[in-house]
Structures are given as C-alpha cells and as structure tokens.
Amino acid sequence: MTTPTLEVTAASHVVAGVDTHSDTHHVAVLDSAGRRLGDHEFPATPAGYEQLHAYVKAFGSIALIGIEGTSSYGAGLTRYLSIRDVPIREIIRPKRAPRRAGKSDPIDAYAAARQALSEPETLPHAKNSDGHTEQIRVLLATRRSAIKARVAAARQIKSLLVTAPDSIRTRWRAVSDKALIAGLAATRPSGAITSVGAATAITLRRLARRCAYLDQEITDVDEELRVLVATAAPAMIATKGYGVVTTATLLITAGANPQRMHSEGSFAALCGASPIPASSGKTTRYRLTQLVYAALGKRRRTS
Structure with missing residues (x-):
C-alpha cells in the first residue's frame, strides 16, 4: 500500500489529532491555517472508528491524522484508517509548551493535531499491525515472557536449595542444571506437608515442572516463529548470522510497511x-x- 502524499495547503484540507484510550478516542480537527474546527469523543470500537472517520471528513478533505499510540490503544483505529488510505502519522507525545495550559482529552487531541499540522514530514509513519509481521510480534512477546518466567523459576529453585534441609541439598548438590530440572520434576514427594523438608520437596517439584512446561512452550513458539519468519523474509533467514529471533526482531522493528x-x-x-x-x-x-x-x-x- 502506497503512502498518500501530504498537501495541507488548500482551504478544504483538514488535519486531525487523536488522543487514544482503552475505551474512547478523542479527536480534534484543525483547518490548514491551524484554526479549531471541532472536537469530539468516540468509542474505541469498529463503529466508533467509522463515526470518527466520518466526523473528520465532514470538515473537509483529510490531509493527515496524527494518532497517539498507533501500536497500543490506537492500533485498531490505525488499522481502520490505513485500509481506507487515510494519511497517518505517529504522535509520540504532546509538546511540553501546550502541557502548561493543562491536560485533558481535548487539550491532548488539539496538541496532537497541531503537531501533525506543523511537523508532517518529521513525524514517523505508523506501522501496519497486520499480516505475518503482527503474528510474529505476538509470538515473540509470548516467547519473551516465557523466558522471563523460566529464568525466575530456575532462580527460585537454586535459592530454595541453598536453604533446603541437608538431605535435599546433598542429593542435588553436584547435578547439572538440565538434570536438576528433570530430576526434581520426576520426584514423588509425599502430598502431606508435615515438615520443612516435605514442603521444600513439593515446592521444588512444582517449580521444576513449571520450568519443563515453559521449556516446551518456548520450543513450540520457536517452531511457529521459524515458519512465519521463513514466509515473511526467506532471504534474510537464509543468510548466515540471522537466526529466527534476530530476524523476527528486525521484522517487528521495520513493521509490515518497511517503505516508511x-x-x-x-x-x-x-x-x-x-x-x-x-x-x-x-x-x-x-x-x-x-x-x-x-x-x-x-x-x-x-x-
């Protein structure tokens, strides 16, 4: 999809700014001279996106819409407007000077509109959050959280072994990390918590099984990522030095519309x-x- 050209010169052209939230979006509209034409709040739903688009078009031809959070709260609106070839730019944050006048949804929306009007060529293009790239982003986010959880569980196991009763510490003292997880997961401690040793043994088994489950989850995600990355960037993944995760990270950074x-x-x-x-x-x-x-x-x- 080509990026529409920006021409904010004709009197019939308008520029809008959107302050996005989880449940509502507030839009403000300016003419080419920076005069306020109106602002309104719409629900953050498909019907609300349609109403917001129609509201802005009612003032004139849309030259540009600046949206805060195109990859977060404004992702749905960004997708809706991109499909309709509406020029979009990412508004990073309002300028500090306008903030001195206070903060509210209309104030932030007008600040976004003024930024879109005055800096159309310097604002970043919004990412297209669709297709293989968005699928890769979702899977990679899952992988990262699984790795963090796995590291945390393994750290807890090591910490508990430091203060565990001597019988438990002695048994697992010289075991490698991989064998430690497998061995603890296979233990069968008594279900009754009658002592510190019993409570420690049960906890260690639970943590080890959590590690094993997360290991399998990470492996499954890696296989899914490999398929998606090979489809989205076959030449890159075939190049020496580019692994699945590295290629996936670069694809997410570039987005589905790297022409931006x-x-x-x-x-x-x-x-x-x-x-x-x-x-x-x-x-x-x-x-x-x-x-x-x-x-x-x-x-x-x-x-």
Missing part, C-alpha cells in the same frame, strides 16, 4: 541509534535519541 523507512538513516533513527547534534559554541558533540535513554531507564542531562 526511506534510508538506512531513518532506520537508525527509528532504533534510537542515530546521532543528533548537541553542540553549543566551541563544543561540538552528538547525543543519542531519547529512545535510548528511555530504554536504559536514564534521564538525559540537559546541561
């Missing part, structure tokens, strides 16, 4: 790896984007 990234630089900017000039006076330096600092859980120094 017109160069290597735009892909680097999307990943937060492109340097941004941060020079002043005789000092020449660069910094990474806010995405990197957000991922690291750090705040960028402004001085």
Whole structure:
C-alpha cells in the first residue's frame, strides 16, 4: 500500500489529532491555517472508528491524522484508517509548551493535531499491525515472557536449595542444571506437608515442572516463529548470522510497511541509534535519541 502524499495547503484540507484510550478516542480537527474546527469523543470500537472517520471528513478533505499510540490503544483505529488510505502519522507525545495550559482529552487531541499540522514530514509513519509481521510480534512477546518466567523459576529453585534441609541439598548438590530440572520434576514427594523438608520437596517439584512446561512452550513458539519468519523474509533467514529471533526482531522493528523507512538513516533513527547534534559554541558533540535513554531507564542531562 502506497503512502498518500501530504498537501495541507488548500482551504478544504483538514488535519486531525487523536488522543487514544482503552475505551474512547478523542479527536480534534484543525483547518490548514491551524484554526479549531471541532472536537469530539468516540468509542474505541469498529463503529466508533467509522463515526470518527466520518466526523473528520465532514470538515473537509483529510490531509493527515496524527494518532497517539498507533501500536497500543490506537492500533485498531490505525488499522481502520490505513485500509481506507487515510494519511497517518505517529504522535509520540504532546509538546511540553501546550502541557502548561493543562491536560485533558481535548487539550491532548488539539496538541496532537497541531503537531501533525506543523511537523508532517518529521513525524514517523505508523506501522501496519497486520499480516505475518503482527503474528510474529505476538509470538515473540509470548516467547519473551516465557523466558522471563523460566529464568525466575530456575532462580527460585537454586535459592530454595541453598536453604533446603541437608538431605535435599546433598542429593542435588553436584547435578547439572538440565538434570536438576528433570530430576526434581520426576520426584514423588509425599502430598502431606508435615515438615520443612516435605514442603521444600513439593515446592521444588512444582517449580521444576513449571520450568519443563515453559521449556516446551518456548520450543513450540520457536517452531511457529521459524515458519512465519521463513514466509515473511526467506532471504534474510537464509543468510548466515540471522537466526529466527534476530530476524523476527528486525521484522517487528521495520513493521509490515518497511517503505516508511526511506534510508538506512531513518532506520537508525527509528532504533534510537542515530546521532543528533548537541553542540553549543566551541563544543561540538552528538547525543543519542531519547529512545535510548528511555530504554536504559536514564534521564538525559540537559546541561
């Protein structure tokens, strides 16, 4: 699907901004001069998407709609408008200056509309959350959570063994991790919790069986991912150095519409790896984007 061109010059063209929530979406409409034309709240349902689209079109030809959270609360609306070839841009967050006037759904929606009107070419294109790429994203999210849960269960087993009664610690002291999980899962402790040892043995078996179940779940997801990735990017997965998870991650980052990234630089900017000039006076330096600092859980120094 080609990306519609943006022309916010004619008086009949309008730009809209949408503040998205789980149950409702609030849309605000501006004309090409930035004058407010109206705002309204619609339910976050297929019928609501249709009403929102009709509401904006009633003011004129749609030049652009800026949506907050196109990959979260606004995903459904983004899919609906994309199918109808409505130009869409991702609104990262409202500018700080408008926030000083307060915060509400209409205020945020108008801030999104103003950003879409003033920065149409610098705002990122919304991802198409459909097809093989979206299937891969869902499966990869499941895989990540399963791995985290598996690591947590294995860590709990090791922690419990440190303080377990001597009979249990001695039995499993020199066993490898793989044999430890298999061995604990196969134990048959008494169902009655009559002592610390009995409670520990029952708990260790439960945790080991949880690890075994998660191992199988991860294996199943890997096989499903392999099939989807081979369909979506056969050349990449066949290239040496690109495994299933690495290829899946790149596909998710690019999205189902990779044409929104017109160069290597735009892909680097999307990943937060492109340097941004941060020079002043005789000092020449660069910094990474806010995405990197957000991922690291750090705040960028402004001085």
